[in-house]
Amino acid sequence: MGRVDLIGAGPGEPELLTLKAWRLINEADIIVYDALVSQELLAGITGHPELIYVGKRMGNHSASQAEICSILVQHAIKGKHVVRLKGGDPLVFGRLGEELDALRCENIPYSIVPGITAASGCAASLGFPLTERGLSTRLRLITAQFSQNHEIDWSNLARTDETLVFYMGVSKAAMISSELIKAGLAEDYPVLIVENGTHNEQRAIETPLKQMAATITANQIKAPALIYVGQVVTRVHRQSQSQVGAMIV
Ligand code: SAH
Numbered sequence: 001m002g003r004v005d006l007i008g009a010g011p012g013e014p015e016l017l018t019l020k021a022w023r024l025i026n027e028a029d030i031i032v033y034d035a036l037v038s039q040e041l042l043a044g045i046t047g048h049p050e051l052i053y054v055g056k057r058m059g060n061h062s063a064s065q066a067e068i069c070s071i072l073v074q075h076a077i078k079g080k081h082v083v084r085l086k087g088g089d090p091l092v093f094g095r096l097g098e099e100l101d102a103l104r105c106e107n108i109p110y111s112i113v114p115g116i117t118a119a120s121g122c123a124a125s126l127g128f129p130l131t132e133r134g135l136s137t138r139l140r141l142i143t144a145q146f147s148q149n150h151e152i153d154w155s156n157l158a159r160t161d162e163t164l165v166f167y168m169g170v171s172k173a174a175m176i177s178s179e180l181i182k183a184g185l186a187e188d189y190p191v192l193i194v195e196n197g198t199h200n201e202q203r204a205i206e207t208p209l210k211q212m213a214a215t216i217t218a219n220q221i222k223a224p225a226l227i228y229v230g231q232v233v234t235r236v237h238r239q240s241q242s243q244v245g246a247m248i249v
Helices: 019-027 039-043 065-077 096-105 118-126 170-182 209-218 231-235
Strands: 003-008 030-033 050-053 081-086 110-113 138-143 162-167 190-195 203-208 225-229
Touching (some): 003 019, 096 110, 118 162, 118 190, 225 231
Parallel strands (some): 003 081, 003 110, 030 050, 030 081
Antiparallel strands (some): 190 203, 190 225
16 A cells, blocks of 8 residues: 655745655656646656646646546555645645545545645745734635625625635636625735746735735736735835835735
8 A cells, every 4th residue: 555645835936845745756757736836846846756637727628526536546556656836825725625535535644744735825825924912813715706796794704803815716806806895905905916826937926805806907917816805904014115016926
């Protein structure tokens, strides 16, 4: 029997990885990885693992979750040391539960190695805290890929003493801003959008809440991108004297 290590690859910059993750990646026979795993990280691997891509990008279909689970199980049963490498932290919006179920069902030994989630990585890169005494006492990580609008209690989210971070929110920006404003947040409440955070091509744009969707369209922001809503955003470290709505490099 082999084993499977479910590992967080961090938000993009290859060094944002734990020592344990890096050791296991270099010991693996097989690495099953997603679109969000940085190519630079993969290029630096010193072992000679077989690389299996299961993400979707550039028009290709991704493997289904069932196919991914089956790839993990089949290789482990054959005695291979498999690393399942996911962007950010596998414990955050990483479909970890389904993969754990598949491994447990077949009694396959596994470990989980947490990674730096995009919310932390991007905030670090832009120099602002996710919580701050007197400004934000709570942090919420929210997937924007909910199937029904009523799954979200917007009035509960529309608070001025916390930080909201929407993952997978680019296509839902108009709805997020209108719902939060309807629920009580000011139209000029601070928002920061970060595309490709911690990568060389990182872009970050401040916008008032009401303008969020228009800003995304005007700047052609694409996934992967995060939407931060909260007062901590005003603490971004500006390298230039940029105004609200201007680009921060
Ligand atoms: N497990 C990952 C999240 C996977 S969901 C984590 O912990 O970060 C995929 C979403 O994460 C993307 O659509 C985007 O919203 C966000 N994301 C991941 N990497 C990102 C990055 N480098 N910059 C901005 N957003 C990112």
